[in-house]
Amino acid sequence: MNLLEHSPALIVAIPLLTGFLTPLVSKINKKLRNFIILISLLLTLILVWNFAFSYIFPREEPFVYVFGANSPGITLPSGYKIPVRIIFEIDSIGAFMSLITSIIAFLSFIYSLEFMKKYRGLEKYYTLFLLLTAGIFGMEFTGDLFNFFVFLEITSIAACALIGFHVNKSSCVNAGFKTMVMYTVAALFFLLAVGLLYGQYDALNIGILATKINGSLLDKLALGLFITALALKIGSVPMHFWVPEAYGESPSPVSMILVTNTQASLYALFRICFTLYGIVMNTALIGWIIIILGILSMFFGATLALIQRSIKRLIAYIAISQIGYMLLGVGVGLTTLENPQLLQNYGITAMRGGIFHIFNDAICIGVLFLISGAIIYRTKIYDMNNLGGLARNMKYTAIFFIISSMAISGLPPFNGFVSKLLIYESVYKLNPLLSIIAILISIVTLANFVIVFHGVFLGPKLKKFDNINDAPKEIILPIILMIILIVISGMFPDLFLRNLVEPAVKSLINKEIYISAIGI
Amino acid sequence: MIFTTTIQTGAGYWNPIIWLFSFGLISILIYIIFTLIAEKSYKKDTEQTLPFLSGNIEEREEKLHVKASNLYWGFKTSLEDYYKFISKLRLGSDAIINDYFTWFIFTLAVIFLIIFGGMLL
Numbered sequence: 001m002n003l004l005e006h007s008p009a010l011i012v013a014i015p016l017l018t019g020f021l022t023p024l025v026s027k028i029n030k031k032l033r034n035f036i037i038l039i040s041l042l043l044t045l046i047l048v049w050n051f052a053f054s055y056i057f058p059r060e061e062p063f064v065y066v067f068g069a070n071s072p073g074i075t076l077p078s079g080y081k082i083p084v085r086i087i088f089e090i091d092s093i094g095a096f097m098s099l100i101t102s103i104i105a106f107l108s109f110i111y112s113l114e115f116m117k118k119y120r121g122l123e124k125y126y127t128l129f130l131l132l133t134a135g136i137f138g139m140e141f142t143g144d145l146f147n148f149f150v151f152l153e154i155t156s157i158a159a160c161a162l163i164g165f166h167v168n169k170s171s172c173v174n175a176g177f178k179t180m181v182m183y184t185v186a187a188l189f190f191l192l193a194v195g196l197l198y199g200q201y202d203a204l205n206i207g208i209l210a211t212k213i214n215g216s217l218l219d220k221l222a223l224g225l226f227i228t229a230l231a232l233k234i235g236s237v238p239m240h241f242w243v244p245e246a247y248g249e250s251p252s253p254v255s256m257i258l259v260t261n262t263q264a265s266l267y268a269l270f271r272i273c274f275t276l277y278g279i280v281m282n283t284a285l286i287g288w289i290i291i292i293l294g295i296l297s298m299f300f301g302a303t304l305a306l307i308q309r310s311i312k313r314l315i316a317y318i319a320i321s322q323i324g325y326m327l328l329g330v331g332v333g334l335t336t337l338e339n340p341q342l343l344q345n346y347g348i349t350a351m352r353g354g355i356f357h358i359f360n361d362a363i364c365i366g367v368l369f370l371i372s373g374a375i376i377y378r379t380k381i382y383d384m385n386n387l388g389g390l391a392r393n394m395k396y397t398a399i400f401f402i403i404s405s406m407a408i409s410g411l412p413p414f415n416g417f418v419s420k421l422l423i424y425e426s427v428y429k430l431n432p433l434l435s436i437i438a439i440l441i442s443i444v445t446l447a448n449f450v451i452v453f454h455g456v457f458l459g460p461k462l463k464k465f466d467n468i469n470d471a472p473k474e475i476i477l478p479i480i481l482m483i484i485l486i487v488i489s490g491m492f493p494d495l496f497l498r499n500l501v502e503p504a505v506k507s508l509i510n511k512e513i514y515i516s517a518i519g520i
Numbered sequence: 521m522i523f524t525t526t527i528q529t530g531a532g533y534w535n536p537i538i539w540l541f542s543f544g545l546i547s548i549l550i551y552i553i554f555t556l557i558a559e560k561s562y563k564k565d566t567e568q569t570l571p572f573l574s575g576n577i578e579e580r581e582e583k584l585h586v587k588a589s590n591l592y593w594g595f596k597t598s599l600e601d602y603y604k605f606i607s608k609l610r611l612g613s614d615a616i617i618n619d620y621f622t623w624f625i626f627t628l629a630v631i632f633l634i635i636f637g638g639m640l641l
Contacts, residue, residue: 413536
């Protein structure tokens with residue numbers, strides 16, 4: 001038996017089982033608990049990388065894994081015409097997303113080791129953290145809509161509990177509660193849409209449904225519900241309210257992994273628009289809905305960030321704004337899906353930009369949350385008005401902040417510039433106004449980071465920060481690793497575009513391959 | 521080299537290595553030019569390097585720092601009406617859960633309108 005063939009199941013099962021094991025091991029020894037979690041996340045990281053580069057990226061067709069079958073490749077039990085078992089269907093976009101998740105989860109855990117050390121209830125923290133990680137992988141791997149809903153709920157429950165982890169702080173509990181309410185609404189509407197499709201077609205598998213959907217009134221109703229529910233989950237304006245609360249109040253390593261959680265919903269939105277509805281629906285119309293949501297998110301996110309005083313809330317608003325770039329890039333690709341000439345002309349380039357920006361956003365926004373965490377760890381202050389002169393004490397943190405903020409603002413030669421350049425130079429062919437707005441918002445984003453840099457790092461040395469220096473190595477190490485990723489992906493973007501992004505774009509466009517992989 | 525292939529961006533191209541090389545070269549040129557035309561009477565760590573505050577008594581150093589929320593004061597003041605409008609729409613930080621739901625239902629309605637409206641076209 002080739003164990004690597006079972007990688008999809010193992011990638012979800014390892015963090016899930018370690019999560020349940022954590023409270024028990026915590027009773028015995030806390031160092032042993034940390035060691036077991038470290039090994040499990042490292043193993044997951046290795047499995048994801050090996051699986052993606054051995055099974056997914058080299059070939060065009062998705063990898064299908066069936067739970068409970070005699071062989072993981074048997075999609076149809078004898079006598080059945082449609083698959084009834086739980087099926088994972090992983091193509092390049094799913095593998096791309098899982099690569100990001102595995103990196104972020106691993107680095108977030110290393111950061112948590114020191115950052116969360118002083119708090120009680122860590123066995124609960126790590127259990128929830130691992131549940132969240134397993135749930136995100138599940139969302140990225142599943143080929144079944146109801147299964148996706150289950151993983152969506154797992155991540156929602158774990159995320160909300162993590163956001164409200166500091167139960168002694170009313171603002172954290174409040175943020176956790178608000179996020180829970182909004183996540184529940186999104187999940188309910190998602191479930192309603194799944195129910196509408198199941199009621200009509202007796203199927204839950206995305207591939208099967210894609211062949212059966214005929215554009216009926218109920219199909220369109222379900223599409224509207226899917227888009228709205230997932231737009232809420234990704235924090236798109238005007239349903240962004242939970243994002244500044246959740247990212248701003250949760251512990252910094254949680255904020256970082258929440259970015260990945262949000263991106264898993266973004267992946268689902270793309271999967272539904274391209275694969276599920278791509279054959280029968282007017283994709284140009286859906287594309288424009290996505291573009292409008294993207295433009296609103298970019299504009300409101302960046303302008304609302306300008307008036308924030310809390311460093312983490314400011315970054316959270318920038319995160320909303322960056323989601324807009326991904327929606328814009330992929331949305332433009334969606335508008336051209338029915339026209340091969342336009343798709344070749346600018347649609348694919350826009351999608352390359354949008355998909356590459358998913359990676360850049362996870363790394364850059366993630367590291368900005370870690371940097372803000374390092375500042376809060378040392379100063380215990382969130383309000384930027386009470387900070388200043390920290391570049392004198394926290395030299396390395398200041399340098400890392402400059403690099404990451406330049407990258408996400410789209411300044412050369414970093415990775416954010418590459419993805420944004422691809423977006424600017426392609427979306428203007430659909431409508432020049434879209435490019436103009438995207439460029440202007442990048443300038444506003446940079447202005448936001450000038451505020452943070454000036455307010456937090458520049459200015460005279462303050463007496464209250466006399467004894468402060470850079471955060472400990474466990475906190476700095478993940479930041480350094482992410483900065484290295486930013487620099488490498490900025491200096492050698494072709495390496496990432498050719499090997500990761502382009503297969504992901506192709507897998508979204510060639511929906512027929514995903515549908516036929518199920519064996520119907 | 522395999523890693524430094526130029527990227528086609530749709531309307532142009534991008535090569536970070538060439539950019540970095542050009543950036544370094546231009547920086548060196550600017551440095552040389554500035555060194556050549558630099559003010560010769562400049563003396564480091566003398567009174568001439570102190571800030572000129574129009575005869576006002578100098579504040580304590582800690583008070584001289586412009587705080588984060590005061591930065592871009594003029595820009596933000598000119599956008600005051602925009603922020604008031606956002607507040608009226610209940611899209612800002614002052615929104616409560618009722619507003620969250622209102623916007624969710626509003627978005628759902630607009631998306632339905634676009635999808636069903638598009639069907640009629």
